[in-house]
Amino acid sequence: MKNLALAYIHTGDRPDYDSEKSRLIAVINLFSAVGTSLTFVLATRALLTDDLPLALSLYTASLIFFSSHLLMRWRRSADTHKYSSTILLICLMALTAYLVHSGGARGTGPLWSYLVPSVTLFMAGLRRGLTILAVYFCVISALLFFNGGQWLLIDYGYEFKTRLLYSFLTVTFLSAYYEYTREISFKTISELSQKFEKQARHDPLTGLPNRRGMWEHLTYEYERSQRYRLNMTVLVCDIDHYKKVNDTLGHDGGDFILKEVATLMSEQLRKQDILARWGGEEFLILLPETNTQQAFIVAEKIRTQIENAEFTYNEQTLSVTVSFGIADASGKNQVDQAISEADGYLYKAKNAGRNTTLPKL
Numbered sequence: 001m002k003n004l005a006l007a008y009i010h011t012g013d014r015p016d017y018d019s020e021k022s023r024l025i026a027v028i029n030l031f032s033a034v035g036t037s038l039t040f041v042l043a044t045r046a047l048l049t050d051d052l053p054l055a056l057s058l059y060t061a062s063l064i065f066f067s068s069h070l071l072m073r074w075r076r077s078a079d080t081h082k083y084s085s086t087i088l089l090i091c092l093m094a095l096t097a098y099l100v101h102s103g104g105a106r107g108t109g110p111l112w113s114y115l116v117p118s119v120t121l122f123m124a125g126l127r128r129g130l131t132i133l134a135v136y137f138c139v140i141s142a143l144l145f146f147n148g149g150q151w152l153l154i155d156y157g158y159e160f161k162t163r164l165l166y167s168f169l170t171v172t173f174l175s176a177y178y179e180y181t182r183e184i185s186f187k188t189i190s191e192l193s194q195k196f197e198k199q200a201r202h203d204p205l206t207g208l209p210n211r212r213g214m215w216e217h218l219t220y221e222y223e224r225s226q227r228y229r230l231n232m233t234v235l236v237c238d239i240d241h242y243k244k245v246n247d248t249l250g251h252d253g254g255d256f257i258l259k260e261v262a263t264l265m266s267e268q269l270r271k272q273d274i275l276a277r278w279g280g281e282e283f284l285i286l287l288p289e290t291n292t293q294q295a296f297i298v299a300e301k302i303r304t305q306i307e308n309a310e311f312t313y314n315e316q317t318l319s320v321t322v323s324f325g326i327a328d329a330s331g332k333n334q335v336d337q338a339i340s341e342a343d344g345y346l347y348k349a350k351n352a353g354r355n356t357t358l359p360k361l
């Protein structure tokens, strides 16, 4: 039963929709269910009390409310919820305006107009909702007061009419305030979640993608290279004797050198190349559409740039060198195999005296 109800409420929803859209779809289905059943029951009651015009208008509204749910069920495109919510709102407004005009069951019809502000703001959002409500308010005011109530089938009395409008405005104001705070909270939460998402994929020190972020690039580029038979190369780079840097400049100085090296490296790369902080003082570079010979040239360019650079921290000037391992990550080599292969070459480069790129291509 619970599953059935949940399936009904989420009709037309998809996992790739954002939470705001899913919420809207749930509200549409829920309101459609409540609207369909309530108007159906009230229509049947009106029929039993021989109020045929009211019964007919309520049955029609019930059908239209249900059709908005059917639309969600049958037309599963990205903007179906917009059509459904428009149908619901037009139907609700037309029905409540009719109830004000006719008086509904024994003059209680205007009570239903209090539903309009919250439902409209819920479905149309703050700005569009307020515009729609302003038009609705004008229509209801005209109905109530035009030519002393000539358009009404019932005499409400002046006090009732003015108080109906005042209370409608009060409910509108409160609903708008609620919607405003909800939208602000939603925006804050979305921004926070985007910030955390970004933090989870980036290294806070250098601002470069971390392992997790890099794996997404690696997977994407690997799929692309397989699909279009493109070259792709990975470079593993490690700062030589970095422990000494930390010992000489302290941990903050070590951090400073890491950032400077990262900046120097990214300056030598093209926009589509991806540089990541792979571990402590280790970087991984992904070169899409690049073969190993071309990658060797890139690595050597970076290596000599770093070798020739001087870094000054707290009035101490120091140079560092880096070593590279290169591996082809296209063809039959899986990315993780390619990274291990590049790691192997880096290890050999360290053993061969450092400040080296291996294999020599």
Ligand SMILES: Nc1nc2c(ncn2[C@@H]2O[C@H](COP(=O)(O)OP(=O)(O)OP(=O)(O)O)[C@@H](O)[C@H]2O)c(=O)[nH]1
Binding pocket: 205, 238, 239, 240, 241, 242, 243, 244, 246, 250, 251, 252, 253, 254, 255, 258, 279, 280, 281, 350, 354
């Ligand atoms: N300042 C700083 N140091 C770090 C960071 N991450 C790792 N390290 C240090 O980096 C040093 C790496 O030392 P090793 O693995 O011995 O490597 P190495 O001294 O560069 O020697 P080779 O790689 O063999 O040339 C260790 O002392 C780590 O504590 C960091 O984020 N900031």
